Amino acid sequence: MLEHSYMTDKVKVQRSGIDRRGVFARSTIKKGEVIAVWGGHIITEKEFKRLSRKIFKDIENYATKLADGFYLVSCTKGGLEDDDFFNHSCNPNAGIKGHIMMVAMKNIRAGEEVTYDYCMTDADFACSFACQCGAKNCRKIVTTDDWRKPSLQRKYRGYFSWYIQEKIDRRAKR
Ligand SMILES: C[S@@+](CC[C@H](N)C(=O)[O-])C[C@H]1O[C@@H](n2cnc3c(N)ncnc32)[C@H](O)[C@@H]1O
Numbered sequence: 001m002l003e004h005s006y007m008t009d010k011v012k013v014q015r016s017g018i019d020r021r022g023v024f025a026r027s028t029i030k031k032g033e034v035i036a037v038w039g040g041h042i043i044t045e046k047e048f049k050r051l052s053r054k055i056f057k058d059i060e061n062y063a064t065k066l067a068d069g070f071y072l073v074s075c076t077k078g079g080l081e082d083d084d085f086f087n088h089s090c091n092p093n094a095g096i097k098g099h100i101m102m103v104a105m106k107n108i109r110a111g112e113e114v115t116y117d118y119c120m121t122d123a124d125f126a127c128s129f130a131c132q133c134g135a136k137n138c139r140k141i142v143t144t145d146d147w148r149k150p151s152l153q154r155k156y157r158g159y160f161s162w163y164i165q166e167k168i169d170r171r172a173k174r
């Protein structure tokens, strides 16, 4: 069967100590390996707002912003796919390449939760939460403005989505 997204069979979804469900390694994943390629529906800002009002109330928790005015969602009816369950960590082991590809930033051992830092993908829409990642360097509150922090821009260079990297580069030129 053709799939609209990809997840390596080295991971599985299970209950997470961070938040409800998360994605965990079943076996070792090497630095640089592709873990997931997100797919689904491309929706406009107008559609995003309509869905969040009517059908998919917490759509902002599961949408990936691709460009101003465009989002990727795995499903427009509120049903979730396995690749919707990657949790945020302030000490992540995965990062983003391009718009939709998640890769390992370091070797990940079997049993570890696969996480990325949401500042790598999120900006300009309302979503924040009290972080439960448990990392020593946890920033406690995660917001869609975190990509603006110079320390995070340095830490994740090469692992921001195209959309966020463009925003960082534009600010640097000002
Ligand atoms: C893409 S979902 C991740 C999957 C989610 N755990 C679930 O079971 O539906 C994103 C949402 O999960 C929650 N979440 C993810 N990482 C978190 C963290 N480090 N601390 C607290 N909540 C988190 C937040 O509500 C966030 O908006």
Ligand SMILES: [Zn+2]
Pocket (backbone or CB within 6 Å): 089, 090, 091, 131, 132, 133, 134, 135, 137, 138, 139, 140
């Ligand atoms: Zn944290």
